[in-house]
Amino acid sequence: MRNRLHNKDMSNRLRNSNYTMDDIASELGLSKSTVSRALSDSGRISLATREKVQAFAKEHGFRPNLVAKALAGQKTLNLAAVMPFEATAYQMMFFHECLSGIVTRASESGYSVLVCMTKPDDSGILRSAVENQKIDSVILTQLKHDDENVKLLRKSNIPFVVIGSGAGESVIHVDSRMKENCADFTLECLDRLSDGSQVLFVCGSLDVEANNNRLSGFLSGMESVKSKNFHYAVCTDVHDFADEISLKSWSLILCSDDVVCLQVLEILREKNISVGADVKIASFHDSVLLESYSPPVSALKVDAFALGEKSSELALKAARGEKCESVNYVDCSFMMRDSTE
């Protein structure tokens, strides 16, 4: 027989509490099955024993060994979050925020989050997590066309959740509902304008898919306040803007993203048009640059943390084998700052 004392020693090195369910059982004169049931709060158990066991566990800071639990329960209590090896600064910020949300929710359910970094042509690390059975489900971001990771996961039958769209309606995904949020954000910005004001939307290239959503969001926002008789125009080339600005005195300028917005701000500065006093301005895409601009510029912010939380909830649910809605939404945040005051 293995030297029991030796094992105890080893486990002390690794563990915080010395107690196993077995220990608690003998300490309390119960069987370990009963202890297990009392602790997991499942199966028939008398209130008295349950409370006794839970009190004891709490008092002694008992922590179940999750590895053992995982083995017995045929699951790993791990989620994987997939992120690319190579990323732009913007993507990293986005991932970091997503990850915060993912980790937050996961840990509430006793799950840990394992990072799998993949290269475009090589799902290597995700693959070994899958093949080594270290994860119960996966969260993907930034799908490529005909995504390698998706293929891998489909083949191995591990449930996965996608942040963003692009994998088809049937795949569980959570989207930030750009169009609707742009419409609502437009309304929010219009809120302080008097009826009949002039509104300009300066839009980046319509070759960019996101800009199409933003444009139609803007248009549907304007449509829904038709009764207020706002006048509006859309300018799809920033370089035209310098002229456009001379034609009318705009009350509000909305920009498709932060880059466009900064260009517009530059032009306004050249023309000595004061942001806030002369014209309100806002962007459909936030960035530090807008936040720290003087005056700070209002913007629609994709709520990466919330996307992380939601995808985590779904991944957890899928890991439990429960059915999930495939289409899920998370709202953006409206960062209302001085530029629209």
Added chain:
Amino acid sequence: MRNRLHNKDMSNRLRNSNYTMDDIASELGLSKSTVSRALSDSGRISLATREKVQAFAKEHGFRPNLVAKALAGQKTLNLAAVMPFEATAYQMMFFHECLSGIVTRASESGYSVLVCMTKPDDSGILRSAVENQKIDSVILTQLKHDDENVKLLRKSNIPFVVIGSGAGESVIHVDSRMKENCADFTLECLDRLSDGSQVLFVCGSLDVEANNNRLSGFLSGMESVKSKNFHYAVCTDVHDFADEISLKSWSLILCSDDVVCLQVLEILREKNISVGADVKIASFHDSVLLESYSPPVSALKVDAFALGEKSSELALKAARGEKCESVNYVDCSFMMRDSTE
């Protein structure tokens, strides 16, 4: 007895290969102990059986269940990488790169990396990873004074590795050896200058610890080429620089970091002094801004990926219970670009 078939089904849902060591054993008419030994390449085993087993395993894509392996071996095959919930853009870039290095090395040893996000006052998620025994060792970055995470890990006897300094000499850490690298980088920049040239070091506040290291690195670099009769000066206030520049015609200007460097570049531009032709310039701290400046500016780059790799190696070693050197170094990269041509 549990319904064996049912179990098989469940496990198929989770697993890639249907084979367990038991399966292989019966398939090959061996005992599972022998299969285990053959696969782990440990213990006495005949070449013949080892090869037979390994061939079979390979052919059928057998993957050991790491959860079971972990339980039997009293370890988790997981590392934790700790990162803060809140981080600046710069920190996120740094972490992302570290993480790439960590994950790369860890996966080579069959380890996975679990992200633990912590708040300054709350090691919550790290704590539960520790208490739930989900990790064998930990990698920390950005230690706080009197760091909570360090205290937690000390108490629980989980080995940990620190990226950067600040935890004392006795703690296993990996440092980027700023001073020595600044000295070497200085030499690299001096390399194309003729003897007797004028060199200026523009240094940010000496209240910042890093700047002290940079300054003494610079000085020791200059010291080591004394024979070449370079003249040099140190300017510790960027605002003085505009005057300083008029006094002499400098051949090379070194800056303590990217922010200082951009300020200097601005001044040079105002004075119509051309970088590259009139004066060479370089920074002891890199950033995208320097890389994409026109002309691109040479800089010393902390090699976050290498720091990640090294810390991962150490953490893996510590997890195996092997002794590690406590002081470890990783060299910086010299990003030589047009500004010093």
Added chain:
DNA sequence: CTGAAAGCGCTTACAG
């Protein structure tokens, strides 16, 4: 060199 057995710390039918 190989096998039978006990063990890692849980869970969960099954029987009482």
Added chain:
DNA sequence: CTGAAAGCGCTTACAG
């Protein structure tokens, strides 16, 4: 409501 037993899939002394 509770306990004894078998099981999750590995590892590792121990005996042959």
